Amino acid sequence: MLATNQSRSPVQKRGNRLPQLLDAAARRFCEQGYDAASMRQIAEDAGMKAGSMYYHFPSKSDLLIAVHEEGIRRITEAVSQVLKGDKEPWAKLQAAMAAHLTALLDGGTYAQVVIRELPREPGAARNRLIEYRDRYEAIFIDLIEALPLPPEASRRHFRLLILGALNWSQSWYRAGGDPPEEIAAQFISFLRPVKRSRK
Amino acid sequence: MLATNQSRSPVQKRGNRLPQLLDAAARRFCEQGYDAASMRQIAEDAGMKAGSMYYHFPSKSDLLIAVHEEGIRRITEAVSQVLKGDKEPWAKLQAAMAAHLTALLDGGTYAQVVIRELPREPGAARNRLIEYRDRYEAIFIDLIEALPLPPEASRRHFRLLILGALNWSQSWYRAGGDPPEEIAAQFISFLRPVKRSRK
DNA sequence: GTCTATAGCAAGATAGAC
DNA sequence: GTCTATCTTGCTATAGAC
Numbered sequence: 238m239l240a241t242n243q244s245r246s247p248v249q250k251r252g253n254r255l256p257q258l259l260d261a262a263a264r265r266f267c268e269q270g271y272d273a274a275s276m277r278q279i280a281e282d283a284g285m286k287a288g289s290m291y292y293h294f295p296s297k298s299d300l301l302i303a304v305h306e307e308g309i310r311r312i313t314e315a316v317s318q319v320l321k322g323d324k325e326p327w328a329k330l331q332a333a334m335a336a337h338l339t340a341l342l343d344g345g346t347y348a349q350v351v352i353r354e355l356p357r358e359p360g361a362a363r364n365r366l367i368e369y370r371d372r373y374e375a376i377f378i379d380l381i382e383a384l385p386l387p388p389e390a391s392r393r394h395f396r397l398l399i400l401g402a403l404n405w406s407q408s409w410y411r412a413g414g415d416p417p418e419e420i421a422a423q424f425i426s427f428l429r430p431v432k433r434s435r436k
Numbered sequence: 437m438l439a440t441n442q443s444r445s446p447v448q449k450r451g452n453r454l455p456q457l458l459d460a461a462a463r464r465f466c467e468q469g470y471d472a473a474s475m476r477q478i479a480e481d482a483g484m485k486a487g488s489m490y491y492h493f494p495s496k497s498d499l500l501i502a503v504h505e506e507g508i509r510r511i512t513e514a515v516s517q518v519l520k521g522d523k524e525p526w527a528k529l530q531a532a533m534a535a536h537l538t539a540l541l542d543g544g545t546y547a548q549v550v551i552r553e554l555p556r557e558p559g560a561a562r563n564r565l566i567e568y569r570d571r572y573e574a575i576f577i578d579l580i581e582a583l584p585l586p587p588e589a590s591r592r593h594f595r596l597l598i599l600g601a602l603n604w605s606q607s608w609y610r611a612g613g614d615p616p617e618e619i620a621a622q623f624i625s626f627l628r629p630v631k632r633s634r635k
Numbered sequence: 636g637t638c639t640a641t642a643g644c645a646a647g648a649t650a651g652a653c
Numbered sequence: 654g655t656c657t658a659t660c661t662t663g664c665t666a667t668a669g670a671c
Contacts, residue, residue, distance in 0.1 A: 252654075253654065254654080254655090255654095268556065269556060270469070270471055270556065272469055272471035272472040273471040273556075275645075275646065275647085276646080276647060276648085277645085277646080277647090285654090285655065285656090286655070286656055286657075287647090287648090288648085288649080288650090288655080288656070288657075288658085289654070289655045289656070291647090291648065291649075292654060292655075293654090295648095296647080296648080297647065297648090355607075357467065357468060357469065357472075390625070390626070391622050394614075394619065394622035394623065394626075395626055397601065397604075397605070397608060398597075398601045398622075398623050398626060399601075400604070401600050401601035401602070401603070401604030401605060401607075402596065402597045402598075402600035402601045402604070403600070404600070404604055404607075405596075405599070405600030405601070405603055405604045406596070406600060408554075408600075408603075409596060420593065423590050423593035423597075424593065424597050426589070427589070427593075427594055427597060427627055428626055428627070430630065431629065451636075452636065453636085453637090454636095474663080474664065474665090475664080475665065475666085476663085476664080476665090484636090484637065484638090485637070485638060485639080486665090486666090487637080487638070487639075487640085487666085487667080487668090488636070488637045488638070490665090490666065490667075491636060491637075492636090494666095495665080495666080496665070496666090
């Protein structure tokens with residue numbers, strides 16, 4: 238076997254450090270916000286000098302886009318995984334909510350950046366990121382479409398209610414509190430019409 | 437009557453321009469975020485030079501605190517107003533939700549800054565703003581306490597669900613869409629146990 | 636209470652060596 | 654692919670005149 242690759246140690250000291258760069262950017266964007274995070278600090282976290290990052294990304298906003306892409310990829314993957322089995326519609330929605338919360342709360346920084354750090358100025362970058370998010374949220378459109386809701390119910394408002402509550406959880410969730418599965422179960426318990434217990 | 441005050445024209449050109457300064461700060465913090473908004477731009481919007489604002493506030497973060505205080509004052513006032521009458525508990529909650537949404541969505545920039553621009557670094561400033569917000573949210577704790585929910589229901593999660601959905605509405609609401617009252621009614625319709633219609 | 640002028644610094648980004 | 658060195662710009666904040 239030809240040894241074309243160097244061994245990948247946890248902290249690469251030479252060679253392509255793009256993964257570390259993305260991780261550092263996600264963490265800084267998450268903790269300080271996009272505007273307050275500095276390219277110099279991100280570079281230092283990634284173990285490189287500030288000038289070096291421009292080999293990988295032509296600008297700070299392109300770095301944000303890359304973090305978004307990876308974050309959307311991860312949360313889409315996590316939610317799709319739990320939807321594979323055959324469950325009834327309410328159980329599927331609850332599972333998707335739990336997976337969304339896990340990716341957001343325990344899964345780390347990428348998903349949080351996706352939720353919180355949408356650029357405010359209109360432009361191509363912003364439009365791309367909105368498109369990513371809309372494609373992801375389409376999963377929930379389908380899940381809610383499948384629910385046996387009353388015919389007069391607005392499924393759009395139902396989705397906005399749920400996704401709003403889920404996404405806002407970033408602002409109050411603390412590690413060590415209720416796990417994501419419990420939060421999802423609680424939320425579902427308020428939304429799902431009562432099943433009368435059979436005696 | 438002694439004329440100790442100059443007449444207050446809509447655009448004051450001399451004298452104390454602190455109100456314009458607060459308005460401009462709220463608007464910039466809202467539209468660009470705290471970090472991306474610049475003191476120079478805020479000063480220009482307020483019709484003064486950058487150096488002049490430091491007569492009113494010793495630092496940018498103190499300006500943010502002042503905007504928060506005014507925002508909390510306005511949204512608390514708006515919600516308290518609609519709770520004055522004697523209504524049943526669900527109707528009171530719905531009215532409070534509608535008032536919260538109105539302040540947030542149609543009411544302008546101050547309330548949005550309160551919701552979105554909490555400083556991330558720990559410190560006295562952040563703690564004060566959290567205290568303001570907690571005092572406001574206590575209104576909803578009381579409203580939800582009064583609801584006839586099943587004994588096993590977690591009122592805390594019920595509140596987090598509602599306030600999350602309300603606060604997140606900033607991200608999708610567009611002027612000209614459903615009015616806040618309609619949004620609140622829709623949300624309540626999913627949360628309130630079904631009343632069987634009497635035939 | 637607002638002005639002018641500027642200190643002091645950190646930001647994003649670039650050029651060219653290695 | 655990374656480094657060093659640097660350009661340019663914009664920022665918060667201050668000092669002192671009016």
